[in-house]
Amino acid sequence: MGLAKGRRAVAMTLAALVGVAAVAVVVHRVLAPAEVETPARAAYPAALTPAIGVVGRLPAAPLIVDGRLRVYAATRQVYADQPADARNRVTPYWSYRRWPAEVSGVVADGTTVVSHWSDGSLVALDARTGRVAWRADGPAPAEGWTARRTGAGAVWAPPGLFLARAADGRPVLVAAGPERVGGFALDDGRRLWSADVDGGCRDDVATTSAGQLVAVDRCAGPAAVEFRDVATGTPTTRLTPTGATADLTVTPLGCVSARSRCRGLRAEGFADGAGRGWLVGTGDPVAAPALDPAGSELAGERVVGTTGGVVTARAVRTGEELWRRADLGPARILAVQPGRVHLLTETNDLITLDPMTGAQRSRFPLTVGSDGIGYATGLAYAGGGYVAVERLREPVAPDADDQRYFLTSEPLLLAAT
Structure with missing residues (x-):
């Protein structure tokens, strides 16, 4: 009888140890630092010339890379989709995840996309493949993920x-x-x-x-x-x-x-x-x-500003007025990129001017579908000939949760100018 009890005790102890080991393995797999690289499986997309106007509506803020991809950031992920003028966000072209670190910011130059993480890591990805090009130990940021749901703060103003x-x-x-x-x-x-x-x-x-x-x-x-x-x-x-x-x-x-x-x-x-x-x-x-x-902006050698419904450009070194537009109606400068100044009217028309001459490159309502123009603008971005902007519910409530703060579940508008 004693021997049988002893065997049962040993068996129970072994079973408990096996259970503990299994739990430890699961915990390690779930909580251990890890990274998941999901490279592109399709060919690198060709360059394109998008039609002028609103391209589409997105749930996340895009960073236009090489005129071919849109790169996004989430709390623990950097990913891309394509083509750049797709009407909606589509299946990722490539993706890179880390755990438990959080994304702090993302920048791109040519075909190199660099992300900065809460543990200080800098990770460069080749935009053409999504594969890691290099890693480096950088300074730890003050915080990890600080952007709201759209991720605009991480890709448009990376801290x-x-x-x-x-x-x-x-x-x-x-x-x-x-x-x-x-x-x-x-x-x-x-x-x-x-x-x-x-x-x-x-x-x-x-x-x-x-x-x-x-x-x-x-x-x-x-x-x-x-x-x-x-x-x-x-x-x-x-x-x-x-x-x-x-x-x-x-x-x-x-x-x-x-x-x-x-x-x-x-x-x-x-x-x-x-x-x-x-x-x-x-x-x-x-x-x-x-x-x-x-409110004045520098575009090349021109300083562009708006006052009383009049848009003017002055020589940055002398202050001499070079051109003026009094025919656009009340508008404010939304964003600037090389060769383009983007203005938004009171009725949310997007106007793009050539800063050298003041000539109008395009003008169209910044809306899509039946969403209408009843919104306030949040963060905005201009790059590669595109403009993207967050749409916020009015009256704007900065301290509200994201469902109240943003206009819809897809609050980003992307337009080609």
């Missing part, structure tokens, strides 16, 4: 993630966090430099067309605008604007992509309440009073 060109033309990626900022070769992810910073009193703003990282530094003495070489990390210029307060903020202007390779800056937060505009290039910043007014 602490900038593209640049060094003085010799090499593409550079700059990644910034609250404790560290660093530069990486975009081609292979090689670290070029790293610097410790204090994110509590410093804000990274943009990169310039001349290869400098711009930051607002309030850490010691009066607020200043700091410039740092993107290839070496060496500080090059420190501008302390007269009359600047501790609330100094800087807006980048004339950028090739979101806050990257910009040609102008406008600062606000001065004792007199006025703004200050500068052109930024290879030398010291040059004052450009034409950029002072809030």
